Amino acid sequence: MSTEEVRAALAAHPFCQGLPEAALDTLAGHARLQVLAEGLTLFEAGERSHASWLIREGRVGIALHELEVVETVEAGELLGWSWLIGQWQWHADARALTEVHAIRLDGDALAERCRAEPSLGFELARRALRAATGRLERSRLQAHDVFRVRGA
Amino acid sequence: MNDPWVPVPMTIRSRRQETSDTVTFELDASAAPVRFRPGQFTMLWRYGLGEVAISVSGDPREPERLVHTIRAVGAVTRPITQLRPGDVLGVRGPFGRPWPVDEAEGSDVVLVAGGLGMAPLRPAWLHLLANRERYGRVLLLVGARTPADLLFPDQLGAWRARFDTEVQVTVDRADAGWRGPIGVVTRLLERAGLDPARTRVMTCGPEVMMKFVAREALRQGIPADRIAVSMERNMQCAIGVCGHCQWGADFVCRDGPVFGWDRVGARFAVAGV
Amino acid sequence: MARALPITHLQALLDRLGADGRTVVGPVARDGAVVLEPVRIVDELAQGWRDEQAPGRYRLVPGEPRVFGALLGPQSPKTWLYPAKLTLFRAERDGASFRTTSPDRPPRLALLGLRACDLAAIRLQDRVLLGSGVEDPAYASRRREVLLVAVQCHRSAETCFCASMDTGPEVSSGYDLRLTEVIDERGHRLVVEAGSEAGRAIAADLPLVDVPHDDDAASRQAAEARAGQSKSLRTEGLRERLLDALRGPHWDEVATRCLGCAGCTMVCPTCFCTAVADVTDATGAAERVRRWDSCFHTEFTHVHGGPTRAELAARYRQWLTHKLATWHDQFGTSGCVGCGRCTTWCPAGIDLVAEAERAATAERRTE
Structure with a gap:
């Protein structure tokens, strides 16, 4: 796996759309390509959070309670942003529901770089915030339980 | 002229249990063929018990x-779904405005169905498949509460197996046997990779769901007049005179049930209109 | 030259209207109100009464010996042209199937004593029930046969605001016969003018006398009624103002006073909502029966999961904004004729004119 390969994968991922070249270079320095086998646990609630995954292929399930998957994260999407917002602990479980191809970002190193380079930090945080608000809206919709048959 | 209030008797030819509480009936309309457009509805009368759209x-x-x-x-x-082949239902209709399948020719078309919303969209989907060459990409995005609540699962599988359609299904809750996407149906729209300049969206499901679907489509840059929703209201006459289905300036039975978001979007912001 | 029917010959009018089997319906005093009921003889008419109306208040008091001295009761032509209860069709079982039969032939009617606002209400009902796509057969059959005999108002009630709705007080069109009741030193008479072929044929059969001095009787009385009308609805831009106020604060306030009784929609001469239900009997025969319904009823918007307008505030808003705003979109005109019945017969005395004004001007938010 070359840095070139990682950088190309990053450039092709929607999460990185619009990032300056320099930022891509920085990310590439702290990223690696992964293939995760079906059933593999990426993280569990309570563990230390120090990575993010940009999913390229496959499906990861997020469970908040007793392994019940509430949402799947799929190709083109960001998995995990706790470290980016200063919370170094996972709040959910994540498990590969299929074989998953992903780019793993090293949170420890990137957090360090973001402190030194606020414009990079801003770009990453903004993207994470977008992913988080999307999750929030969908959770609200899901909480409505819109397909529940009332009065039946 | 026929009296618009009087139903025509039609015999149930077949009955199919779709899910625990949902049934598909085929009525014999050979004596009085019902030429309908996708998205239209009829009034079904169970003798002596009442009528429903x-x-x-x-x-x-x-x-x-x-x-x-x-x-x-x-x-x-409830009593209608208890009927069996050979039983008779009264039928009035068809009524209402259809999905804009003609206007959508030449476009990419995305149907977004939630729960029972798959039923009114099925004729539109069949129309797209029957006239496949007249459309660009055709996508069917389906959301259900659980895998067991999916309508027409066998057909979904067959449609998905075609090489000229894109069919995606997501559920809100799944058991261990489900390997597909989990989450709300709007997520499928986010992932669809649509070209907003050439896409039409038609959606049917609970109002909250349609509101979120429209919001996501608008966010992607699809114009409001290319987003169609199908509304459910209390309908008794189906001809715009009983008043029950009034919604803003529209009678849902006559001016809908299919509406463009440009016409009705603002109503979704006011409770109890 | 004006022609008049001496009041002593009023029976001739009733007889002529009722010729060829027509049911004549006119103003009758009953249980303290003037209602519209079949009349055969003059004595049945509400002669000598005068109505006093105010928000939440209606009284019949003795008045001049006028036959048409009381203006408006709780009923309107709707009661007869669009009955409160009606059989749409009957059905009986036929093996596994069923057979339907049409309802009974509707009565042929002559409606006597209608006011300008009543005629305006009929014009609106025509648009709703005949002119917006599919005709309602029950209304169409009654409407096509009916004779409309209007009376020119000689005064206004406190609740009248027809002038501001441009529907009165002059009876100007839409009648077969227009009557103007005159009592003066020359006597007591009904000036009779025909507005249609049918009206002319009837007038020709009546013992009318020439009354040259009554040429302007109708317009004179209309002017008096207009001058005596103090209430008015500010209609300019009302549609837009109300639709801008859908999320305004006023609806919750009026809902604290409104009882949700639906009385306003029953007495309104243009409210057209109905509900249909099945009625079966012991022989297995079924009828589809249609009754007046109201947007004030919680069940009115029932879908599975509950009513879409569960709050009384939403239901009041629906009624008022439909009547005064979205009616324009649907039928090209306001749905209100300014008769004031909704205000008079509201048990809480809620005044449509006042509420429309308040709802349309209530501030929703600060800048």
Whole structure:
């Protein structure tokens, strides 16, 4: 796996759309390509959070309670942003529901770089915030339980 | 002129249990073929018990086979779903404005169905498949509460197996046997990779769901007049005179049930209009 | 030259209207109100009464010996042209199937004593029930046969605001016969003018006398009624103002006073909502029966999961904004004729004119 390969994968991922070249270079320095086998646990609630995954292929399930998957994260999407917002602990479980191809970002190193380079930090945080608000809206919709048959 | 209030008797030819509470009936309309457009509905009368508005869920190319998919949720739908082949229902219609399948020719078309919303969209989907060459990409995005609540699962599988369609299904809750996407149906729209300049969206499901679907489509840059929703209201006359289905300036039975978001979007912001 | 029917010959009018089997319906005093009921003889008419109306208040008091001295009761032509209860069709079982039969032939009617606002209400009902796509057969059959005999108002009630709705007080069109009741030193008479072929044929059969001095009787009385009308609805821009106020604060306030009784919609001459239900009997025969319904009833918007307008505030808003705003979109005109019945017969005395004004001007938010 070359840095070139990682950088190309990053450039092709929607999460990185619009990032300056320099930022891509920085990310590439702290990223690696992964293939995760079906059933593999990426993280569990309570563990230390120090990575993010940009999913390229496959499906990861997020469970908040007793392994019940509430949402799947799929190709083109960001998995995990706790470290980016200063919370170094996972709040959910994540498990590969299929074989998953992903780019793993090293949170420890990137957090360090973001402190030194606020414009990079801003770009990453903004993207994470977008992913988080999307999750929030969908959770609200899901909480409505819109397909529940009332009065039946 | 026929009296618009008087139903025509039609015999149930077949009955199929779709889910625990939902049934598909095929009525023999050979004596009085029902030429309907995708998205239209009929009024079904169970003798002596009452009448209810139900979307036609069958193939618009088969006017002699009138198909409805009915969920047993109310005082009329419950006894109707108990009927068997050979029993008779009264039918009025079809009524209402259809999905804009003609206007959509030449475009990419995305149907977004939630729960029972798949039933009114099925004729539109069948129309797209029957006239496949007239459309660009055709996508069917389906959301259900659980895998067991999915309507027409066998057909979904067959449609998904075609090379010229894109069919995606997501559920809100899944058991361990489910390997597909989990989450709300709007997520499928986010992932669809649509070209907003050439896409039309038609959606049917609970109002909250349609509101979020429209919001996501607008966010992607699809114009409001290319987003169509299908509304459910209390409909009793189906001809715009009983007043029950009034919604803003519209009678849902006559001016809908299919509406462009440009016309009705603002109403979704006001409770109880 | 004006022609008049001496009041002593009023029976001739009733007889002529009722010729060829027509049911004549006119103003009758009953249980303290003037209602519209079949009349055969003059004595049945509400002669000598005068109505006093105010928000939440209606009284009949003795008045001049006028036959048409009381203006408006709780009923309107709707009661007869669009009955409160009606059989749409009957059905009986036929093996596994069923057979339907049409309802009984509707009565042929002559409606006597209608006011300008009543005629305006009929014009609106025509648009709703005949002119917006599919005709309602029950209304169409009654409407096509009916004779409309209007009376020119000689005064206004406190609740009248027809002038501001441009529907009165002059009876100007839409009648077969227009009557103007005159009592003066020359006597007591009904000036009779025909507005249609049918009206002319009837007038020709009546023992009318020439009354040259009554040429302007109708317009004179209309002017008096107009001058005596103090209430008015500010209609300019009302549609837009109300639709801008859908999320305004006023609806919750009026809902604290409104009882949700639906009385306003029953007495309104243009409210057209109905509900249909099955009625079966011991022989297995079924009828589809249609009754007046109201957007004030919680069940009115029932879908599975509950009513879409569960809050009384939403239901009041629906009624008022439909009547005064979205009616324009649907039928090209306001749905209100300014008769004031909704205000008079509201048990809480809620005044449509006042509420429309308040709802349309209530501030929703600060800048």
